[in-house]
Amino acid sequence: MSEPTFKVDARGMACPGPISALLKAYRKAKNGDIIEILATDPGFKPDIKQWIERTRNELLELSEDENGVIRALIRVTAKRS
Amino acid sequence: MSKGFCIVMYSGTADTFMSMGVLSQISANLGVPVRIYVTGFALLYFTKNKPEPRFPKEFEDFAPKMIKGMKRANVPDWYDMLKEAKELGDVKVYGCSTTASIMGLKKEDFDPIVDDIVGATTFLNETAGYEIVFI
Numbered sequence: 744m745s746e747p748t749f750k751v752d753a754r755g756m757a758c759p760g761p762i763s764a765l766l767k768a769y770r771k772a773k774n775g776d777i778i779e780i781l782a783t784d785p786g787f788k789p790d791i792k793q794w795i796e797r798t799r800n801e802l803l804e805l806s807e808d809e810n811g812v813i814r815a816l817i818r819v820t821a822k823r824s
Numbered sequence: 825m826s827k828g829f830c831i832v833m834y835s836g837t838a839d840t841f842m843s844m845g846v847l848s849q850i851s852a853n854l855g856v857p858v859r860i861y862v863t864g865f866a867l868l869y870f871t872k873n874k875p876e877p878r879f880p881k882e883f884e885d886f887a888p889k890m891i892k893g894m895k896r897a898n899v900p901d902w903y904d905m906l907k908e909a910k911e912l913g914d915v916k917v918y919g920c921s922t923t924a925s926i927m928g929l930k931k932e933d934f935d936p937i938v939d940d941i942v943g944a945t946t947f948l949n950e951t952a953g954y955e956i957v958f959i
Contacts, residue, residue, distance in 0.1 A: 755898055756898060757897045757898045757899045757900075758846070758850075759846060759849045759850045759853055759905075760898070760900075762850070762853040763849060763852075763853055763908055763912055766852075766853055766912055767912075793854075794853065794854065797854050797855070798854075798855070
């Protein structure tokens with residue numbers, strides 16, 4: 744797996760902060776880019792799935808470590824050129 | 825999800841301001857247009873000398889706990905959330921023209937977060953087909 748194009752650290756942010764932080768990176772991204780986002784908001788796991796479904800991008804990975812840090816890896820696929 | 829989301833701010837209590845901030849930002853995150861119509865007592869809080877919104881009387885004893893909890897959970901205040909929402913998406917804030925007249929407020933008295941002072945006709949026409957909540 745190639746290195747993420749954008750890394751977003753949204754740890755400590757409450758909802759809806761992490762998705763907004765992701766959106767800021769997403770605006771700069773182009774199709775094929777990979778965005779990595781870290782978050783600790785307990786709602787982030789279901790929220791990121793909804794965002795992916797609505798925006799039609801691709802969720803490559805969604806995991807949580809023992810410290811409650813959720814990591815999502817997203818491939819940007821829905822940008823209109 | 826509908827064409828857009830519209831929030832009518834009326835009561836002006838702190839709890840409704842928090843909900844408005846969160847809902848606006850979430851809608852902006854999802855690319856859903858948001859229109860906020862500010863009327864009633866809520867309008868005072870959108871002026872340049874805006875007072876701090878108050879918690880409703882029946883929850884007054886709970887308010888300090890809530891404020892502390894919001895700080896701990898890193899929840900921004902309503903103004904910052906609304907500002908963020910406006911930066912992220914198609915979010916507009918309209919003040920009610922009649923309420924402004926009743927309160928003796930002119931366009932220049934409002935905070936720059938307010939896009940325009942309009943009548944309810946404009947607002948309802950622009951938000952036709954949107955989901956509306958009244959808080």
